[in-house]
Amino acid sequence: MMEKVGKDKFTQVMSGFDGCYASHKNFLLTLRNDLSYKAKYGLNPEEGANFRHLDYVYPMPGKEAEMIQILKEYQALYSSKNIEQGYRVYIGGIGTDMPMVLFVQPAKSQIDWATFSEEQDKLLGEEGGNLWRRAMAITMKFEHHSGMMRPDLYYKSK
Secondary structure, eight states, rough: HHHHHHHHHHHHHHHHHTTOOOOOOOOOEOOOOOTTTTTTOOOOGTTOOEEEEEEEEETTTOOOHHHHHHHHHHHHHHHHHHOOOOOOOEEOTSEEEEEEEOEEOOOOOSSHHHHHHHHHHHHHHHHHHHHHHHHTTTEEHHHHEEEEGGGEEEEOOO
């Protein structure tokens, strides 16, 4: 591009972006439907489940296979309890602090998520608590984030 418009013009145009943002990071995640539960839950923006609860779990190096096994057990437990709400599991790849697992649960709002999360904890009971403790025992870092999807900014290709 610089060759097409010339270095001076290119520098002038690009300088317009100065101060627009403080940092930038690219990374790849792989959706693992085989570890997710009702992976399509909350994907339709017309249903209004645009809140996202995100848990970033960083297993200790060498414990990835054990974490995958725990995720499979969580999925089986959710299924056995016939829990209505689903979640998606992503595995961190290039550009993430590895190893990393991202657990995403949609809801209509933060209050909606907190309400059904408490109900899920009751349904999962002691077995769910044991899975959580096993997962945290092999986790070196845990982060929580939340946010909202922006259906008003969606673009659907034709």
